[in-house]
Amino acid sequence: MSEVITVVRRKGAFQQFGEIVEKLDEEDVDIEMTEASESGLEGEKSGLQVVTPGELVSENPGWMRGHGTYFLDNMTYSSVAGTVSKVNRLLSVIPLKSRYSPETGDHIVGRIAEVGNKRWRVDIGGRQHAVLMLGSVNLPGGILRRKSESDELQMRSFLKEGDLLNAEVQSLFQDGSASLHTRSLKYGKLRDGMFCQVPSSLIVRSKNHTHNLPGSVTVVLGVNGFIWLRKTSKMDSARDAPSGASMGSTGGPTGAKSLRADTVSITRLEEESSWQIYSDQNDPSITSSIRQTICRYANVIKALAYCEIGITQERIVSAYEASMAYSAVGSLIEREVMESLGDDVLNAEKMRGSPF
Known part of the structure; x- marks a missing residue:
């Protein structure tokens, strides 16, 4: 029937x-x-x-x-x-709530889900996994050349399942999946930090999604809602330094400028650091105070997400300063404390004349 x-x-x-x-x-x-x-x-x-x-x-x-x-x-x-x-x-x-939809030019944080034939499958929190081609990554040493069969055999030594990386959406396929690239030194494998996730709708799009925060901590705000907090490195400090602020800055043949007379140029710094971009070892010089600062920032971001407040660098710093009233880092994820931090951030923006 x-x-x-x-x-x-x-x-x-x-x-x-x-x-x-x-x-x-x-x-x-x-x-x-x-x-x-x-x-x-x-x-x-x-x-x-x-x-x-x-x-x-x-x-x-x-x-x-x-x-x-x-x-x-x-x-x-x-x-x-x-x-x-x-x-x-x-x-x-x-x-009202949906998964992340990639767009060309988005700065995202992803996790390697699969190593395939000349490509990696990357989980970016979307409806489908993104694709990172072997030809779209930088080899150790900053060498720009065609990828050979030996490079394909060593793919898992560069990025393996479970590794985190930040990348840029290069293009979109017809089925809506994204193609990524990490050709710039500001992209690549992530370490020396902590991962946290918020709804992608709370990430406010801006020109720059990598910010140096007070306390020697750098945050990478992925447009897809994946956030990485790490210790500020030399590359992060060099990237934020003004090009002509230091004395004795001279232009090189490649256009790179020296930050100070007693420091190396940005180009040389990239060449030296790029040998370690695929290392699995964290920086042993990370102190317990920096670890606590990273955890405090992570709980502050969770509080902003709980209050459904758009996450920006200014709001993270404002909430971090308000969280200093609580000595215990673990207390920042209590309901009353998260609501109080959210109110402090909104009140601070109202005092500055923000339309919030």
């Missing part, structure tokens, strides 16, 4: 709340209905609308069905929980 599936039209809590608002403000509804009728879509009301899966979005068959919706009996329903978006005649539902 064949079963008959019946579709019951239901109204969610948000729609019931909308009916109460309509009764209280009928004049505004009349204006919105008039504007909708002028655009040729009678019966559709504008404004922010939150829907749940299976909830009726529109009875008008004139809308084009977009992401997050499905069509049944000439009516459009939501397939996800989110806000309704109407652009011209395109009707879609933007989910």
Whole structure:
């Protein structure tokens, strides 16, 4: 026997709340209905609308069905929980929470999931694993040459399963997966630090996602929500130093400038450090105080994520300064303390005239 599936039209809590608002403000509804009728879509009301899966979005068959919706009996329903978006005649539902969608140029932090044929599969928190080709990485020593069969046999000695790295999204494939590269020395294998993860929607996009923080700690804010906290290295300090601030700075044949008379140039520093870019050994000079500082920053970032505050360098530093009132690092992830840190960050921004 064949079963008959019946579709019951239901109204969610948000729609019931909308009916109460309509009764209280009928004049505004009349204006919105008039504007909708002028655009040729009678019966559709504008404004922010939150829907749940299976909830009726529109009875008008004139809308084009977009992401997050499905069509049944000439009516459009939501397939996800989110806000309704109407652009011209395109009707879609933007989910309140979703996985990371890569874009070209994104600075991300990923974890090696698989070593394949001339490529690594990288988990970046998206719907699919990203691809890092063998030709898109720097070999030890900063040598720029074609990759040979011997390099392919040694792929696991460079990056193996479980290793963390920061990279840039080079391009996107037709199926939506990303192709990465680590050709710059600011990208590569990560060590000397601690990993933490937040929702990707909380990472505020900026020109630079690597910042040196107070306490000799450097943070790498991956756009995909993966964050790496590490001890500030010489490369990090050299990258933030102004090019012409030091005395005796001279330009070299490659355009590199010396930071000071008693230090090596940035180019030489890259050449020396690149021999260690694939090492698995952490820096033995990391003291316990730096470890505690890294843990404090990690708990501060968790507090910002708990309060659903966009994560930037300024907010991390502000929350870190507010956390100094608590001597125990472990107490920073208690509910009351996280809420207090979030309030301190918001109040500090309001004092500076931020629109927050």
